[in-house]
Amino acid sequence: MSKLILHGVPVSQPFRSVLWATKIKGLPLTLQTAVPPKHTTTDKFKALNPRGTIPVLEDGDFAMCEGPAILAYLADTHGWDDLYPREPQQRARVLEALSWTVGTLRPATSRIIGPLMRPDVAKRMAESPGLGASIYAGPADSAGGLSHVLTSLEAVLEHRPFLASAGATIADLSAYCELGQLQPALFSDPATGLPLFDFSPFARTTAWLDRMRAQPHHDEVHAPLREFCLHLTKKAAKAKAG
Ligand SMILES: N[C@@H](CCC(=O)N[C@@H](CS)C(=O)NCC(=O)O)C(=O)O
Known part of the structure; x- marks a missing residue:
């Protein structure tokens, strides 16, 4: 062990x-x-x-x-210095992107997917619609919130192919696990089958998502998420059928 x-x-x-x-x-x-x-x-x-x-x-x-x-x-x-460089300014870029993921990206994506994954989160959100940026709780215009967040991501990706440098770092792994889950190939609305978010206005983000999907072990690590979505979809269909 x-x-x-x-x-x-x-x-x-x-x-x-x-x-x-x-x-x-x-x-x-x-x-x-x-x-x-x-x-x-x-x-x-x-x-x-x-x-x-x-x-x-x-x-x-x-x-x-x-x-x-x-x-x-x-x-x-x-010693994963490629994923987390030791040079102070390169490291600062990674920390910058990680802070953005935790404080800005995750609240926006969680507002969309949290209530679909967990009934207790859906209940909390319904009871407290005004909780702002608190995790798993926020205003009803969640997709609008994420669009705003991705506008800033587009601006960053104008300067480099990954969030902090020319190669993927731990910041990209962290951010992708939040944002990537909204891609239809991984998760869609279990009740309607509809995509959770329209990425088409965000070309650089879309290209970054493609680059991240090409990282080793992407499919293996994300397979349980897809399986969970299919499980919820079957459950929703069964509930609908009575
Ligand atoms: N900022 C934390 C977030 C941790 C977190 O909120 N994890 C969720 C699952 S994704 C959780 O454990 N929630 C506890 C709960 O809902 O009871 C991190 O990056 O690890």
Whole structure:
């Protein structure tokens, strides 16, 4: 058994980004299923991560949470300098893009996909429509919010092919796991089969998504997301049929 244990589920965006990096780098990892909120509210899980979120990484007697921080930790401890450069200004670009993903991109994408994936999130959003940029909760014009966010992404991608540099870094893995899940090939509205977002006005973003889909292990890491969407689609059809 690897001394590294990753807790979570592959339909979780930050979990997927960490799993993807370890597959790209061939780093052995033990996976431990933790489904929120069922498994993440237990005392045992809270001892590992008092915030009660996935992913959580255990490295011997050290445990940590937050996908981007886990990516940075693994890169530093395993010398993944291509994915997380050590030169201060290059590293600053990666941190800039990671901060944007967590603070700006993820709230916008989660508002679209969160309620489709999780009934408890849908309920929370319906009860608190004015919670602004809080994760999984926000204004009803969620697609409009994401369009605004992607306008700024388009401006960044005018300068370089990936978010922080000429090659993919941990920032691209993290951002793609949030945004890429809205592509129809990975997830569509289970009730209607319709795409979750129209990427066609965003040419540079579309080209970046293509570049990210071409990264090693993309399909393998994203297969569970597609399977989950198909499962929800079947469930919705069954419910409709009565
Ligand atoms: N910023 C955190 C977000 C972690 C997070 O919110 N994870 C979700 C699943 S994707 C979760 O565990 N939610 C707990 C819950 O909904 O009870 C990260 O990047 O890891």
